Amino acid sequence: MEERIVSMKSDLFKALAHPTRVRILERLVENDKEVCVCELIEDLGVEQSNLSQHLSILRKQQIITSTKVGLKIMYRIKYPEVLTILEKVQKILAQQFQEGEALMRHLADR
Template sequence: MEKSPVTVPAEACVSAGRRALPNQVAQEQAKLLKALADPNRLLLLSLIPPPPQTICVCDLTGALELSQPTVSHHLKVLSDNGFISRQKKGTWVHYSLVEEKLKKTSVQLSKLAESTS
């Protein structure tokens, strides 16, 4: 005789007082973390100064052992996700760090870590 599967509400599997992130929030945070999950992007973030200073893409390309198109790709990913800002100055593009975005991402991770302890 076959037994029918037991259906357990999702809430019953979660420790008391814990809630899952809303799906949309999880998707957004995963996208940001994916943008940071590359050693070359982290290296770029360490080289890019906060405003009012900027750094030219030509200086970033020289600092890394990567081709200019590869550096530009990584910069685009960081820019598209709000971690750096860009300004065109003549034929060159200059970048600066968006510190507030990094701080916000850090706070989100801290909240996630706090909810697991």
């Protein structure tokens, strides 16, 4: 059972491990409402087929959900907690940048 849970965690991180998917999630959180796939294509500048593949991966992991409204397919984030993960990653990157900057200053002062 423990191995299955570890595998599920890994799969979730794999779903987040692509720049396009991160951009999709960041775009979906901007308005805090459903976004049409046509808007995502335009905003992200990716091909429809490529976007569909990324959306499929996010849906498979149940990170996003979709609903059909007329001819449009609308997407939203299912679990807002995923945004906390992205925010934490942003903080880690900022800390890493600061540490690298401090090291560069130290080396420059030698």
